[in-house]
């Protein structure tokens with residue numbers, strides 16, 4: 616597994632550099648997270664992460680100029696930095712480490728928790744990147760009033776559709792790598808776990824975004840932004856708490872997605888014990 620993981624990660628590293636998915640800091644952090652998850656969790660755990668990484672990377676680049684005009688594109692042509700990588704991937708990494716250390720890698724609730732963390736981060740990223748292409752203004756989740764594109768807590772039909780669709784890219788891929796070939800029941804159980812945890816997780820993300828997350832106004836271009844620095848200048852705090860930025864919200868949201876998914880299986884509400892026997 617170590618040889619395979621090393622080879623795959625080197626290929627992925629070269630693709631990432633060529634495509635500009637991440638900056639140098641993002642490259643190192645995503646390499647470490649990806650490599651550890653591959654070695655400890657095998658293909659079953661690595662594949663959902665890979666799909667998230669590639670699809671989110673491509674969607675960030677999609678219509679980049681259009682997003683830039685709205686003042687809401689990721690900086691550096693969409694190359695993600697280490698903070699963003701850790702905010703989205705560290706909970707998944709910790710779950711795999713805990714499961715390995717406690718000899719629980721085969722337990723379905725740990726696979727569920729892992730998928731909950733990944734799919735929440737994935738759904739949230741796609742909702743943002745595809746939601747930005749919505750031709751009209753998004754609406755704030757708390758009062759449904761129109762807000763500028765890129766505003767934390769803003770929701771749009773495109774974003775919600777992207778959240779739902781993300782589950783349908785991740786679950787079929789997991790099915791291919793299950794130790795025993797699960798049937799339709801396993802497929803629908805996994806789909807339910809991924810949909811419920813990622814939808815609740817990203818809805819929570821929007822609520823935090825709409826209420827306590829810091830929102831700034833750029834002193835140069837006048838656009839509302841969730842970034843502390845816009846147009847290379849320190850922006851002015853408009854509302855929210857300065858220390859609560861998008862990365863912190865993402866980190867909390869992935870924990871929530873993981874806990875929900877874990878509880879769904881642990882409580883017996885959704886069972887897929889049969890995935891290993």
Ligand SMILES: [Zn+2]
Pocket residue numbers: 686833834835836837838845846
């Ligand atoms: Zn600006």
